[in-house]
Amino acid sequence: MEKVAIIGAGITKFGKRDESSLMDLLFEASVDAIKDSKIEPEKITSLFVANMASGVLNKCLAIASALADQLSIIPASADRIENGPASGGSAIRAGYAAIASGLTKCCLVVGGEKMTHKEGPEITSTVAMILEKFYEERYGISLPAFAALLTRLYIEQYRLPMEDITRVAVKNHKNGVKNPIAHFQKEISLDKAMNSAVISDPLRLFDCCPVSDGAAALVMVSGDLAKKYCDNPVFITGSGQATDYHAVCQRTNPLHLKAVELSAKQAFSMAKRIPHEIHVAELHDAFTILEILESEYCGFFEPGKGTNALKEGLTEINGKIPINPSGGLKARGHPWGATGVAQAYEIVKQLQGKANNQIKNASIGFTINFGGFGNNIVSHVFENELALNEKNGRNT
Amino acid sequence: MEKVAIIGAGITKFGKRDESSLMDLLFEASVDAIKDSKIEPEKITSLFVANMASGVLNKCLAIASALADQLSIIPASADRIENGPASGGSAIRAGYAAIASGLTKCCLVVGGEKMTHKEGPEITSTVAMILEKFYEERYGISLPAFAALLTRLYIEQYRLPMEDITRVAVKNHKNGVKNPIAHFQKEISLDKAMNSAVISDPLRLFDCCPVSDGAAALVMVSGDLAKKYCDNPVFITGSGQATDYHAVCQRTNPLHLKAVELSAKQAFSMAKRIPHEIHVAELHDAFTILEILESEYCGFFEPGKGTNALKEGLTEINGKIPINPSGGLKARGHPWGATGVAQAYEIVKQLQGKANNQIKNASIGFTINFGGFGNNIVSHVFENELALNEKNGRNT
Numbered sequence: 165m166e167k168v169a170i171i172g173a174g175i176t177k178f179g180k181r182d183e184s185s186l187m188d189l190l191f192e193a194s195v196d197a198i199k200d201s202k203i204e205p206e207k208i209t210s211l212f213v214a215n216m217a218s219g220v221l222n223k224c225l226a227i228a229s230a231l232a233d234q235l236s237i238i239p240a241s242a243d244r245i246e247n248g249p250a251s252g253g254s255a256i257r258a259g260y261a262a263i264a265s266g267l268t269k270c271c272l273v274v275g276g277e278k279m280t281h282k283e284g285p286e287i288t289s290t291v292a293m294i295l296e297k298f299y300e301e302r303y304g305i306s307l308p309a310f311a312a313l314l315t316r317l318y319i320e321q322y323r324l325p326m327e328d329i330t331r332v333a334v335k336n337h338k339n340g341v342k343n344p345i346a347h348f349q350k351e352i353s354l355d356k357a358m359n360s361a362v363i364s365d366p367l368r369l370f371d372c373c374p375v376s377d378g379a380a381a382l383v384m385v386s387g388d389l390a391k392k393y394c395d396n397p398v399f400i401t402g403s404g405q406a407t408d409y410h411a412v413c414q415r416t417n418p419l420h421l422k423a424v425e426l427s428a429k430q431a432f433s434m435a436k437r438i439p440h441e442i443h444v445a446e447l448h449d450a451f452t453i454l455e456i457l458e459s460e461y462c463g464f465f466e467p468g469k470g471t472n473a474l475k476e477g478l479t480e481i482n483g484k485i486p487i488n489p490s491g492g493l494k495a496r497g498h499p500w501g502a503t504g505v506a507q508a509y510e511i512v513k514q515l516q517g518k519a520n521n522q523i524k525n526a527s528i529g530f531t532i533n534f535g536g537f538g539n540n541i542v543s544h545v546f547e548n549e550l551a552l553n554e555k556n557g558r559n560t
Numbered sequence: 561m562e563k564v565a566i567i568g569a570g571i572t573k574f575g576k577r578d579e580s581s582l583m584d585l586l587f588e589a590s591v592d593a594i595k596d597s598k599i600e601p602e603k604i605t606s607l608f609v610a611n612m613a614s615g616v617l618n619k620c621l622a623i624a625s626a627l628a629d630q631l632s633i634i635p636a637s638a639d640r641i642e643n644g645p646a647s648g649g650s651a652i653r654a655g656y657a658a659i660a661s662g663l664t665k666c667c668l669v670v671g672g673e674k675m676t677h678k679e680g681p682e683i684t685s686t687v688a689m690i691l692e693k694f695y696e697e698r699y700g701i702s703l704p705a706f707a708a709l710l711t712r713l714y715i716e717q718y719r720l721p722m723e724d725i726t727r728v729a730v731k732n733h734k735n736g737v738k739n740p741i742a743h744f745q746k747e748i749s750l751d752k753a754m755n756s757a758v759i760s761d762p763l764r765l766f767d768c769c770p771v772s773d774g775a776a777a778l779v780m781v782s783g784d785l786a787k788k789y790c791d792n793p794v795f796i797t798g799s800g801q802a803t804d805y806h807a808v809c810q811r812t813n814p815l816h817l818k819a820v821e822l823s824a825k826q827a828f829s830m831a832k833r834i835p836h837e838i839h840v841a842e843l844h845d846a847f848t849i850l851e852i853l854e855s856e857y858c859g860f861f862e863p864g865k866g867t868n869a870l871k872e873g874l875t876e877i878n879g880k881i882p883i884n885p886s887g888g889l890k891a892r893g894h895p896w897g898a899t900g901v902a903q904a905y906e907i908v909k910q911l912q913g914k915a916n917n918q919i920k921n922a923s924i925g926f927t928i929n930f931g932g933f934g935n936n937i938v939s940h941v942f943e944n945e946l947a948l949n950e951k952n953g954r955n956t
Contacts, residue, residue, distance in 0.1 A: 187693075210801075219616040219689060226612075226644030226690035229936040233692075233806040239822050241801035242936055243650045244642040248622035254639045257663070258654060264661035267653070267799065293615060294622040296629075297583075403663065405606075405637035410629040426635050540625040540638055 167387025168263045170546075171394035172201020173512040176276075178378035178497035179347040186215070186222045186278035189379035190231050193502075194274045197381035198235075203270065203393050205235065208383070210268040211242040214255035214275030215501035218244070220290050222278055237272070248294040249450065250535030251275060252380070252504020253542025257403050259384045269386050275506070276379030277499035287375055294536050296411040308372055310412055310537045311451035312364035317419055318453060319366070321468070326366050328471040330357045332452035333370040335480060336488050340495025342520045347376045347497030371452040376497030380506035396516045398529075399552055402437065402545030404430025410539050421461045423541040424532060428462035431530070435545035436555065439463030442485060442545075443526040444514045446507035448534035449492040458532050459487060462543065481521050489514065489521040504533035504542060515548040527551040563783025564659045566942075567790035568597020569908040572672075574774035574893035575743040582611070582618045582674035585775040586627050589898075590670045593777035594631075599666065599789050601631065604779070606664040607638040610651035610671030611897035613686050614640070618674055627670070637664070644690040645846065646931025647671060648776070648900020649938025653799050655780045665782050671902070672775030673895035683771055690932050692807040704768055706808055706933045707847035708760035713815055714849060715762070717864070722762050724867040726753045728848035729766040731876060732884050736891025738916045743772045743893030767848040772893030776902035792912045794925075795948055798833065798941030800826025806935050817857045819937040820928060824858035827926070831941035832951065835859030838881060838941075839922040840910045842903035844930035845888040854928050855883060858939065877917050885910065885917040900929035900938060911944040923947035 174196025176189050184192070190213060198205055213228040224230070228242035247254040252275035259273040279287060288306055295301040315329055334354050340346040357370035390397035404427035409415050415422070432438060439462060447462075449455035456470035464485050465473045473479055479487040490496050490510040493503060511529035513519040519526075529546040547555070570592025572585050580588070586609065594601055609624040620626070624638035643650040648671035655669040675683060684702055691697040711725055730750050736742040753766035786793035800823035805811050811818070828834060835858060843858075845851035852866035860881050861869045869875055875883040886892050886906040889899060907925035909915040915922075925942040943951070 216621060217615055219613055219686075220621075224689050224693070225616075225642065225686075226932055226936065228643065229690075229803055229932045230692065230806050232803040233935065238804055238935075239802035239819060241653075241938075242643070242803050243654070246621065246640040246642055247624065247638070257637075258639070258657070261654070261657040261661040261663050264663070265657040266660065267657050290615075290621075293620050294625075296626065297620070406635035407625055407628040407638050408634055410626050423635060536622055536625045539629065539634075540622065542637075 168260050168384055168400045169387055169390035169397040170382050170384050170512050171203065171390060171397050172197045172383035173509045174200055175345050175380040175506060175509050176378050177345045178376045178499065180280045181377035186218055186276060187227065187230060187234065189278060189377060190274050190276045191234055193276060193379035193381040194235055194272060197272065197383050201383035201393055203383055205237050207270050208237045208272050209240050210262050210271035211237065211240050212255040212258045212271060212273045213244045214251035214505060215244055215277060216246055216248055216251050217290050217500065221282055247540055248535040249500045250504055250533040250540055250542050251501045253533030256504060256508055256544060257405060257542060260400050260403055263384060263386050269389060271384050272381060273384060273505060274379060274381035275501040275504055277501040278377045279375050279499060280377050299411040299413050307537060308364040308367055311453055312367045314418055315366055315453040324471055327354055327358055328475065329452045329456060330354065330371055331474050332449055332455045333357050333494050336449060336492040336494040339481065339489050339521055340491025343491045343496060346491040346495050347374055348495045367451065373450045373493040373498040376499045378497055378499040378502045380502050380509045382505060382508055396548060398512045398515045399547050400544060401547045402431035402435030404428060404543040406541055408539045412537055419457065421457050421538050423538060424458050424461040427541040427543040428532065431543040431545045437528060437545055441528055442530045443528050444489060444511065444523045445485060445487050445530040446490060446510050447487055447532050449488060449494050450498055450534065454534060455487060462532060481523065486523050489519060489523060507531040507533060508544065511546045515546060564656050564780055564796045565783055565786035565793040566778050566780050566908050567599065567786060567793050568593045568779035569905045570596055571741050571776040571902060571905050572774050573741045574772045574895065576676045577773035582614055582672060583623065583626060583630065585674060585773060586670050586672045587630055589672060589775035589777040590631055590668060593668065593779050597779035597789055599779055601633050603666050604633045604668050605636050606658050606667035607633065607636050608651040608654045608667060608669045609640045610647035610901060611640055611673060612642055612644055612647050613896065616686050617678055643936055644931040645896045646900055646929040646936055646938050647897045649929030652900060652904055652940060653801060653938060656796050656799055659780060659782050665785060667780050668777060669780060669901060670775060670777035671897040671900055673897040674773045675771050675895060676773050695807040695809050703933060704760040704763055707849055708763045710814055711762055711849040720867055723750055723754055724871065725848045725852060726750065726767055727870050728845055728851045729753050729890050732845060732888040732890040735877065735885050735917055736887025739887045739892060742887045742891050743770055744891045763847065769846045769889040769894040772895045774893055774895040774898045776898050776905045778901060778904055792944060794908045794911045795943050796940060797943045798827035798831030800824060800939040802937055804935045808933055815853065817853050817934050819934060820854050820857040823937040823939040824928065827939040827941045833924065833941055837924055838926045839924050840885060840907065840919045841881065841883050841926040842886060842906050843883055843928045845884060845890050846894055846930065850930060851883060858928060877919065882919050885915060885919060903927040903929060904940065907942045911942060
């Protein structure tokens, strides 16, 4: 199988981007990534655009074809990949497959969403389109309500105070301060978070990610081209994706995120790595509880131990396994289609030693992009050359 | 590169399917394909769903995750691929890449659209979402209007009567008679077509494909598994995809469908075949002019010679290069996301000797799925074992 390397990464400012259309955001991130890669644009032969709701929110479809023209990379092939809030992870996987299959030598993967021009209720009804129709959507349940149910289950099962969960938000806001593209760049106190408005009991405002606009992009090439364009390429060494029962009520134990567990296992197995080798991770903290559960089911901590790890500082920038140094969805923001690609952007910068909250000697990174409400998860393992050489040396 | 084979193909009745939801149609075609393949469903590790407008027309997103659960193939990975009316071709390509890259051994590709529950104006405004925003959509131009402009250009340039174009509809309606899943199963006379209502001068009703509901599906496996499940697998030997300027007005000669030409060239080159080796083709006749232009720019006939070929019967069932034996988009119908997969369905049946309008000794087939208004084209070459063995014998 062909090795696949990321040689350029780009991102826009996340937040309320009133002046920009969805296409503007995708274009901006793409140009940033292409510049970063130093590749001649005409070398790009495939484009994958991750986006969840362009038809509903932006009244445009077939946006990949439009972007290929705007970027002057025609006749490159161009497709949109949609997997709800995990569209970004899926698009990276599509780019990986296109290169590893030999269909293309160089592709651009860009994810983006433009949401903030819509009122809250329209965003809520758009998100509801990913829910199961018979057991969920018709009863009016929403994603925050599901996250609240999981949170309640978790704190009752492990007899924890709610603040043990909400600490995720405090950590990620702190990380966001140094990230210039983050939607929020300010610290919050645990006290402030615990006293913010109730969204869905026991979740409060600061337990939930914001509605954001933004885009992120990656230039990916086959392994043999990596060093031609880039001194410090980052390789995608593991890719996993798994689905679970659509309706949360059909899962025996809703806290057991089986698709997280399985997609992470697939990615680690393909990369020939174990969770404890990871130096830095970007997890999908759309709600505070999700970072905790993902950190457990991807294998970093035992089930029920995620909040302790957080309290002990293990997941902070200087901890044993820093999670969401970018600020995560909580502080960086969560433009659906952008998120999976933005997670990879942060890992690439970390593994190149160029991150805002740089983890010392980070050479192996990991991402989880969470689709639906846990029913379609995409995981990736990334390694820089140092890690690869070390692994290859060890294996021979 | 891993060989990729189709071992099962399924399809629903196309037309007005009031009793079925989009998910019902996708499910029905999927089950039909899985049964046809005789593979155990749990062997399917990836699902690709081609669909253009589920968010806008059906108020559901992340439909691939939902379908994976309904089909009981979780934890298979599941993604939706959107490339306007060429979503089906793109999803086949995604399935090809997933297998050829080694990410999966067996995948299900299903395309579908549920449209007829919407009124005409809503369909028109949904199609308009794929148009270029600044030079096209804001002026209110529609796809039929573009097709009319191309038709006018063509008949003026080659000094032809309009009936030479409209004959495409007569041929395809005739082919549709024997196709039990076709939206229309009745012949039309050239006289009737030439006197039908004007849609956009010089196009009349019968120059345009209908609005249809429907779905089609394929089970694809890596080459080494093909004969384990299927006596007569069909191999995807060539895949091409190319984009062109989004705005038609920016193309030097709008009749010159460069993306058709290039994507076909890519597919033929990959398959090591030339156009004249093709025994049967399914082209994208959303409008009569498109079948003519595609038959020229894919290399079957010289530019300007497509209507003569049609008049001489070369593209009829018993002709030298039969085009659209299924009835094409004109008679089978055109549920956007389904079309590319339905084209492949017809070719698979032809190459297995099981088609309704069986072409004698067909062993090499070809498809063009036309996205946007000619700005994102997907082409595929298909071969059965006989053709492959003959080619391999010739090459050694």
